[in-house]
Structure formats: structure tokens, C-alpha cells
Amino acid sequence: MRVTKERAAENRKALVDAAGHLIREKGVDGVGVAEISAQAGLTHGALYAQFPSKEALAAEAFTAGFRKSFARVAKLQRGRPALGKYLDALLSTFARDNMADGCPLTASASEVSRHDETMSARFTESYLQMVAAIEAVLDDTDADADNRQRALAIIAGEIGAIAVARAVQKSHPGLSDEILVASRKVLGNVGGEPGRR
Amino acid sequence: MRVTKERAAENRKALVDAAGHLIREKGVDGVGVAEISAQAGLTHGALYAQFPSKEALAAEAFTAGFRKSFARVAKLQRGRPALGKYLDALLSTFARDNMADGCPLTASASEVSRHDETMSARFTESYLQMVAAIEAVLDDTDADADNRQRALAIIAGEIGAIAVARAVQKSHPGLSDEILVASRKVLGNVGGEPGRR
DNA sequence: TGTACATCAGTGAACGCGCGTTCACTGATGTAC
DNA sequence: TGTACATCAGTGAACGCGCGTTCACTGATGTAC
Numbered sequence: 476m477r478v479t480k481e482r483a484a485e486n487r488k489a490l491v492d493a494a495g496h497l498i499r500e501k502g503v504d505g506v507g508v509a510e511i512s513a514q515a516g517l518t519h520g521a522l523y524a525q526f527p528s529k530e531a532l533a534a535e536a537f538t539a540g541f542r543k544s545f546a547r548v549a550k551l552q553r554g555r556p557a558l559g560k561y562l563d564a565l566l567s568t569f570a571r572d573n574m575a576d577g578c579p580l581t582a583s584a585s586e587v588s589r590h591d592e593t594m595s596a597r598f599t600e601s602y603l604q605m606v607a608a609i610e611a612v613l614d615d616t617d618a619d620a621d622n623r624q625r626a627l628a629i630i631a632g633e634i635g636a637i638a639v640a641r642a643v644q645k646s647h648p649g650l651s652d653e654i655l656v657a658s659r660k661v662l663g664n665v666g667g668e669p670g671r672r
Numbered sequence: 673m674r675v676t677k678e679r680a681a682e683n684r685k686a687l688v689d690a691a692g693h694l695i696r697e698k699g700v701d702g703v704g705v706a707e708i709s710a711q712a713g714l715t716h717g718a719l720y721a722q723f724p725s726k727e728a729l730a731a732e733a734f735t736a737g738f739r740k741s742f743a744r745v746a747k748l749q750r751g752r753p754a755l756g757k758y759l760d761a762l763l764s765t766f767a768r769d770n771m772a773d774g775c776p777l778t779a780s781a782s783e784v785s786r787h788d789e790t791m792s793a794r795f796t797e798s799y800l801q802m803v804a805a806i807e808a809v810l811d812d813t814d815a816d817a818d819n820r821q822r823a824l825a826i827i828a829g830e831i832g833a834i835a836v837a838r839a840v841q842k843s844h845p846g847l848s849d850e851i852l853v854a855s856r857k858v859l860g861n862v863g864g865e866p867g868r869r
Numbered sequence: 870t871g872t873a874c875a876t877c878a879g880t881g882a883a884c885g886c887g888c889g890t891t892c893a894c895t896g897a898t899g900t901a902c
Numbered sequence: 903t904g905t906a907c908a909t910c911a912g913t914g915a916a917c918g919c920g921c922g923t924t925c926a927c928t929g930a931t932g933t934a935c
Contacts, residue, residue, distance in 0.1 A: 476929040477878050486878080504701055505786060507921060519922085521879045529922065584832070585782035587839035589702060595842035602840060603847075620857045627851050628833070628858035632825065635781070635832020642784035643799060645792035650800075654824050660817045661825035665858055673896040674911050683911080704888060716889085718912045726889065 487525045489515035494536035499582035500575040503533050503590065534593055540579040541601040548578070549608065558612045558629075558666040565633050566659045568652065571640050580605060584634045605630055614667045629662050636662075684722045686712035691733035696779035697772040700730050700787065731790055737776040738798040745775070746805065755809045755826075755863040762830050763856045765849065768837050777802060781831045802827055811864045826859050833859075 478486070493514035497506040508529050512519040526532040551560040564570065565578070574582050580601055587598045610626035620628070636658035644651040675683070690711035694703040705726050709716040723729040748757040761767065762775070771779050777798055784795045807823035817825070833855035841848040 477931050524878050584835040584839050592842045599840040599844050624854035627854040631833040631836045631855050632829035636828040638781040639828045642781050643796040645789045647796050657821035657824040658828050674898050715913055721911050
């Protein structure tokens, strides 16, 4: 039956939210429209009243998820901006273990290339925002690689570190933690962070 | 009909090989047993005469693919071992564009966590071999992060760089190349490689 | 403000489709004599 | 070496299942008068 416009908007948000969480956790192809709709408290038919396809919902969920995640991370920069604060958040065991609430960039990087150009464009847009944020907190100490290059490599390194830490976790949890610590330290150094041993 | 033992062994190899290539290109869940069998010149029934399940074939394909890929990369170390040679190979546009022939670690990192512990163990085993190889070519210049840590971070960085380079390629090919170059340079520096500007 | 009706968000059964897996069968291979 | 037969790798039809999507329908909402 028909619902109020406000209710319909809430339902739409619930779908985007559920899709975001489930996709980050299981991948676009690892979750079905039935599960997404159910988590949003609706049937799958409602999904198609709001979105033309699962792919379209996935794209919107990606962008919305990034916006939320980015806002959360950006808050860390109240006061003194510092690369270390970003890295502590992005490479924590919490970030590794709660991918459903994490950054879509990290969760979906390897999946994007298997989808269409729209998905790639959404990913790129978000990635560049993240790069700009990192670039802004780098000090220009390294004469060899400029800030832009270091920012590109730091984000790529962070994404890879989380992927690998998750991959080895089931069989070697200790190694998984070790990878996070190592990448945290090395990427900090790349960003000009002074050693602390 | 029954075939010779030699022929059966060849067919098994063909299945492992086809599975390896297709899985690296499309992911475990992105390719079906029909396609794998067809590429091996067989029907899907033959696959089940050789393997108990698709998952079992995928696990064997992962290990076999890594062995082959690792042997190829290790050959680069004839003569003077150097991190740069590894990085040039692993972060080339060729490696990005020919994932079907590349390293299973790079291709499957993010998928592994969604499969069972067996898959995780296979991944870890291969990852640690790669880490040992990188660790062996690092010189001990960085006082802050030890060789083990730097090796862990370099491999994670390489895996992330390829994932991101592929993700942005469809919409921003120039950025994709830029990421490879930046990660090549930064990870080289991490490994103690002297600047070359 | 009250009434009549068009709109449309949401429901749930049904669709075709491709998936991984099973199984009765085939027929050349490998073995026992 | 030749014959009889058990073995089993490979075939291809069939299985149940879950997928994304469609569609006839419902009934409260929003609007026109």
C-alpha cells in the first residue's frame, strides 16, 4: 500500500544503508536483494520501486557509505591535522574486524574492476578525495617522491594491508595483527612521521 | 570413456590451469564450473571425477598458480638480487592488465577472507614465501622499521596498488598509471632504494 | 472542510536463468589368467 | 601373447536452489473539486 513521502524516503535510506553494510561485508555478488530488503525491513519488490536495479543501489550505497565514512575520519583532524591519526584509524584491528562499518574504498577496491564504468567512476571520485585529505597532512620532507605520489601510495598501501590482514586472519591471527602494525609504521614513515622506537 | 593414466593427469593439469587463469581474472565466484571445464577441453562431469568440489579445485589452482608465478619472479634474481627488479615486475602495467597470468596473491587477496580456513591457510603460506623473498633483498638502512616489517608492508602495498590501479582504470586510465609509478617509487624507497630523480 | 478519485510505494507470487552437484551410462584402459 | 572382464575417467541429462527481475494487485496517500 502507498506510504507517506517521508516514509518512502526513510525506506529508501534504509535500503541504501542495509546495502552498504552488507556489500562491504560480503561483496556485491555475495549478498542478494532479498537479504538487503529484509535487513531494511521491506520486501524485494520495494527495492525495485526505489531503484532500477541492484547495481544502481550498489552504486548509491558506495557513494553514501564513503561520504559517511569520510566525514567520520575527517573529524579526527579537529585540532592538529596529522597523518598518524588517519593511519591509526584506518589500520586498526577494529577497522579490519568491522568492515561493514568501514570505508567502502577499502572494502570494495578489488571488486570494482569487475563491474561497470559507473562503479569505477564512483570509486575514483572517492579515492581522489581521500588522496587529497592525506596529501594535505604530509610535510614535504622526502625529496624523492612528492606529496601526491606519497599520498597515492599510502592509500593503496592501506587498502592492501587491510585486505591481506583479513585474508590471513582465519589461519594466522598473529600474522594479521603484525601486518597492521608493520604497515602502520612503514606508511607513517613514508608520510614523514618521525621514528618512535 | 576411460582414458590412459597419463591422459587423466594431463586433463587434471588442464583443469587446474584453466581454473587458475579464470579465477584470477574473474574471481572464484565470478566463474563457473562449466566455463572452467570448457576451457580445459572437458565437460563439467570430468571436473568432479578429479576434484570433490569447485572449492577444492580453486584451492589447488591457487597453490599451483602461486608456485608458477613465484618461480617466474624468482628468476629475476639471477645475478644481483634487488628489490627494484621485483617491484618493476609486480607493479608494471603488464601485471595490472594481465591478471590472469599474474600472482594469485594479488588477484585473490580480498576474496580469501570470504572463503574457508583452507583458503586462508593457502594464501598465508604463499604470502609468507613472498615476504621472505622480499626480506632477503632489503638492506638494513631503516632504523625505525625492521626488514620483516618493511617486507610485510611492501607486499601489502603492492597488492593494494594493483587493486586500486585496476579499480580506477576504466574511468581514469591516467590515474591508474600514476598509482603504479607512485607505488613503485615509494615502495622502492621503503626498501632502501636510493632516490633517482 | 468534506468527498471522489488518481497515484504509487510496497506486497508477494511467479518468471527464466545459471549455478554447483549428482548420477546412470559409456567404452577404452588396465589387469588377471 | 591372447582373451575375458573389472575398472573408472569422462559424458551429458537432470537435480534442487537461489539469484535478479517482473507484474498484477493492494490500499493508504495526496490531490482536485
